[in-house]
Amino acid sequence: HAVLEIIHDxxxxxxxxxxxxxxxxxxxWYIKADVPFPADEEYEExxxxxxxxxxxxRFLTDLAESSALMPQT
Structure with missing residues (x-):
């Protein structure tokens, strides 16, 4: 977590x-620390x-957006 704290500061x-x-x-770093990835907008572009x-x-965001378009069963 220390590395992520330094980077976030x-x-x-x-x-x-x-x-x-x-x-x-x-x-x-997020995977190793078992910390959620930052929000999409925090990655800027x-x-x-x-x-x-x-x-x-990006993968998780795209997956969520694509899943929302799929028909519900």
Whole structure:
């Protein structure tokens, strides 16, 4: 959890000062710490998705949106 706390503190600081979170934790940190992924909007426009940062959140968001479109049985 300590790494995620440091990153979240930095995100708050950068967001206040620069208008962007600038630094993002890799998905593995959330999985390893058994901490839920941040909300979709906290990844801004997913600037690090090609590196896998936010990929799990994007998958879960897309899955939820797609599931909502499926017929209910």
């Amino acid at each position: 930095l995100q708050e600081k950068f967001f206040r000062e620069l208008g962007t979170r600038f630094v993002f934790a890799a998905d593995e 997913y600037p690090q998705i090609s590196n896998g940062v936010g990929l799990a959140r």
